[in-house]
Amino acid sequence: MASHRRPKQPSRTRINVLTATAAAAVAVTSQTAQAAPSKPSLDEVKSKVDKLYEEAEKATEKYNGAKEKQEKLQKEISDLQDTVARGQGELNGMRDHLGSMATAQYRTGGVDPSIQLFLSSDPDDYLDKAATLDQLSSKQSDALEKIQDKQRSLEQRRTEARTKLEDLAETRKELGKKKDRIQGKLSDARDLLNTLTAEQREAMQRAEAAATADVDLGSALPASQRAGAALSAAQGKIGSPYVWGATGPSSFDCSGLTSWAYAQAGVSLPRTSQSQASAGARVSADNLEPGDLVLYYSDLHHIGLYAGNGQVLHAPKPGSSVQYTSLNSMPFMYGVRVG
Known part of the structure; x- marks a missing residue:
């Protein structure tokens, strides 16, 4: 005859383990659902976007200041370069004039003055020329001094221009960094706005329009x-x-x-x-x-x-x-x- 045994009942310990496992699974599922990020509300997005825009505007005013400095430097450099070019032309003219005086002196001053006076058939004429030669030497001295002053002035202008060019290069780097910062903030703001539905964006626009309507x-x-x-x-x-x-x-x-x-x-x-x-x-x-x-x-x-x-x-x-x-x-x- 076939045996008719009753199936073995699970022990109380096994039942408790299964119950605890099921409860834990339910709890994990519940926590996972709660941990899922919820979509930000319209007010939350608007607050974050406004903050980003404010930060972008701060950076914009700094950018504007750096750009104004750049434009000022560019003008100053241009003016300095024009001054140096004109000054170099003037210096070249002064040197040419000094060379002409030196040539004239050489032509008349190649012999010792006392011998020239002794050999001169017209001593009075020679003395007149000698006085002119002294005047020429004095003019040479003045011309040399002016040339030296002009050279010093031009070198100062060149140094000033070089310094401003270096400052301009740094300002341009600064502009680039500020521009990147602004564009980064604006890009973040656009990304946030793109999370809104069409209805939410329209609601924002209506709110802004209402704020400026019928102004007394x-x-x-x-x-x-x-x-x-x-x-x-x-x-x-x-x-x-x-x-x-x-x-x-x-x-x-x-x-x-x-x-x-x-x-x-x-x-x-x-x-x-x-x-x-x-x-x-x-x-x-x-x-x-x-x-x-x-x-x-x-x-x-x-x-x-x-x-x-x-x-x-x-x-x-x-x-x-x-x-x-x-x-x-x-x-x-x-x-x-x-x-």
């Missing part, structure tokens, strides 16, 4: 006629794109807009926001008038034009355009009334 500038008068002309020129550029390093007339960065606007009013401002901060008298927020410059952040890396009624006209950041914003939308430092 009040009825305050400009600080001066020139300030009014500068503000009016900038208002004519509302909607022009922000481009780092641009000074108009079709695109601008922040200090590019303010310097261009005041140039239309006949006022020359320095290139960078930090330099423009010294272009006039400081003004507190309570005393701002339309056309005053408005400086932001502790390092003064952003600047705009006060437009009135708590509004500022500025070129804000890449991907945006010249527009109005609230005076308090950024860390305000002080205003500047251009003299």
